[in-house]
Amino acid sequence: MSTKPLPRKQRVENRGYQYSKSKDKNKNISVTLKDIDSAIFYYFDEVIKPSVEDNGENIPVPVLYGSVERWKSILRDGYLRDKKRQIITPVIVFKRNEITMNEMIPQDKLDANNPNLFYPLEKKYSQENRYDNLSTQIGTLPVREYFNVTFPDYVNVSYNFSIWTTYIEQMNKIIERVNYADGAYWGRPEQMRFKSTVASFDDATEVSDVERLVRTNFEVTLNGYLVSEKGNEIKPTTEKFLTPKKVIFSNEVVIDG
Numbered sequence: 240m241s242t243k244p245l246p247r248k249q250r251v252e253n254r255g256y257q258y259s260k261s262k263d264k265n266k267n268i269s270v271t272l273k274d275i276d277s278a279i280f281y282y283f284d285e286v287i288k289p290s291v292e293d294n295g296e297n298i299p300v301p302v303l304y305g306s307v308e309r310w311k312s313i314l315r316d317g318y319l320r321d322k323k324r325q326i327i328t329p330v331i332v333f334k335r336n337e338i339t340m341n342e343m344i345p346q347d348k349l350d351a352n353n354p355n356l357f358y359p360l361e362k363k364y365s366q367e368n369r370y371d372n373l374s375t376q377i378g379t380l381p382v383r384e385y386f387n388v389t390f391p392d393y394v395n396v397s398y399n400f401s402i403w404t405t406y407i408e409q410m411n412k413i414i415e416r417v418n419y420a421d422g423a424y425w426g427r428p429e430q431m432r433f434k435s436t437v438a439s440f441d442d443a444t445e446v447s448d449v450e451r452l453v454r455t456n457f458e459v460t461l462n463g464y465l466v467s468e469k470g471n472e473i474k475p476t477t478e479k480f481l482t483p484k485k486v487i488f489s490n491e492v493v494i495d496g
Contacts, residue, residue, distance in 0.1 A: 268388050268466055269466050269467065270391060270431060270463070270464055270465055270466045271465065272335070272338075272396070272465070274430075274431055275396050275433060275461055275463045276304065276335065277426075278425045278426035278427070278431065278432065278433055278461070279302075279333065279398065279425060279459070279461075280302060280304075281425075281426060281427050282420070282423075282425040282426065282435075283302045283331070284302065286420065286423075286425075287416050287417060287420055288416075289302070289329075289331060289412075289413045289416055289417070290412075291329050291404060291409035291412065291413070292408075292409070292412075293405070293409075298329070300329045300330065300331055300402075300413060301330055301331070302331045302332075302333070303319075303330060303331070303332045303333075304332075304333065304334070305332045305333060305334030305399075305401075309332060310332075310334055313332065313401065319332065319403070326452070327403070328403045328404060328405050328452065329402070329403060329404040329405065329409060329413075330402075330403050331400065331401070331402050331403075331413070332400070332401050333398045333399065333400045333401075333459070334398065334399050335396065335397075335398055336397045336398055336399045336458070337396075337397045338394055338395070338396050338397075339394065339395050339397075340392070340393070340394055340395075341393040341394055341395050341462060343393075344393040346390050346391075346392075346393065357387035357388055357389055357390065358387070358388045358389075358390065359385055359386075359387055360385065360386045360387075360388060361383060361384070361385050361386075362384040362385070362386065388466075389466065391464035391465055391466045392464065392465045392466075393462070393463075393464050394463055394464065394465055395460055395461070395462055395463070396433075396460065396461050396463050397458055397459070397460045397461075398458065398459045398460075398461075399456065399458055400417075400456065400457050400458065400459060401443075401454060401455070401456050402414075402454065402455045402456075402457075403452055403453070403454050404452075404453045405452070405453065406453065407453055409453070410453045410455055413455075414440055414455060417437060417457070418437060418440070420435065420437065421435065421436065421437040422434070422435065422436070422437075423435055425461060433461040433462055433463045434461065434462040435459055435460070435461055435462075436459065436460045436461075436462075437457060437458075437459050438457055438458040438459070438460070439457065440455050440456070440457045441455065441456045441457065442454075442455055443455065443456050
């Protein structure tokens with residue numbers, strides 16, 4: 240049974256958004272938990288650069304992510320061992336602890352399954368918005384290319400850190416560098432950066448009959464934001480649309496004197 244199409248005034252779907260992105264280099268914008276984790280690795284490796292002095296030699300301190308196996312070993316033994324069962328020191332291990340919504344930045348998509356609030360971004364130059372002499376002579380206004388990016392979810396991501404060294408002097412140097420980075424924006428300058436908050440440092444030094452390990456625990460919270468990579472089946476996280484083209488006509492009168 241055939242049905243009549245809806246009148247134009249009753250059509251809700253906007254065909255201006257129906258563009259194929261198969262050849263578009265601007266893919267869906269996404270910010271994931273992995274991006275926030277990577278910001279910590281970058282900031283420690285490229286900015287803080289923790290290191291210790293041992294026998295007159297400057298040794299970089301490795302930063303490791305606390306996987307399930309590593310964290311289980313830490314909880315069981317209180318330290319990490321390498322493949323040869325030797326205690327790893329110095330070393331910094333961190334693990335994601337908690338993710339909570341940031342109530343200081345309220346936002347509402349109105350409908351999470353069909354977002355209605357976006358950040359509009361204009362692309363200054365594109366294939367559809369190129370400049371040429373013909374468009375100038377005939378008065379064709381180039382179309383404007385826009386992208387609507389859905390509002391992110393602002394979150395606070397907290398991490399637990401543990402530092403192991405052999406001597407207290409080595410531990411002091413690392414703590415001083417980390418404490419100095421409190422309040423800075425961690426991450427790559429040309430990409431995403433997240434404001435950091437470093438909590439107090441807890442001394443958890445362990446002394447046994449065999450050896451003595453200097454250990455310090457602390458917590459770092461990053462003010463981050465998340466944008467789903469695929470969005471949902473109804474609407475993607477990034478929509479492209481073009482403004483309609485216009486042709487301007489003008490009258491010129493030439494009077495022979």
